[in-house]
Amino acid sequence: MDKKTQDSLDALKVQGTPLAHIRNKNEQRVVEAMIRILPEFSGYEPNKLDLExxxxxxxxxxxxxxxxxxxxxxxxxxxxxxxxxVVRDAILTVQNRPNYNA
Known part of the structure; x- marks a missing residue:
């Protein structure tokens, strides 16, 4: 693990108790939905910022x-x-209004 990652994890502590392992359960569910749904948008090739x-x-x-x-x-x-x-709506939003100058 690089120093920057370790520093980020160390910052997520309260009285020495690490909290970085507590996750939003929807994170994995959204990733799985994105993998399933993105192919529905043929011709759309999102870049890294679009995916984020x-x-x-x-x-x-x-x-x-x-x-x-x-x-x-x-x-x-x-x-x-x-x-x-929600994922379909987010794809349409980002596709129609990307957060950068194309």
């Missing part, structure tokens, strides 16, 4: 679902169809 924007916009639209190791997930409050709709 689609990912961030999707996550910002969904409710946060933070989990830690050992968390028990009794149910998923966000249906897969909702995540897919």
């Amino acid at each position: 924007d689609i990912y961030a916009l999707s996550l910002n639209t969904l409710p946060a679902r933070y989990i830690q190791r050992g968390s028990i997930v009794l149910r998923e409050p966000v249906r897969e169809e909702v995540i897919e709709e």
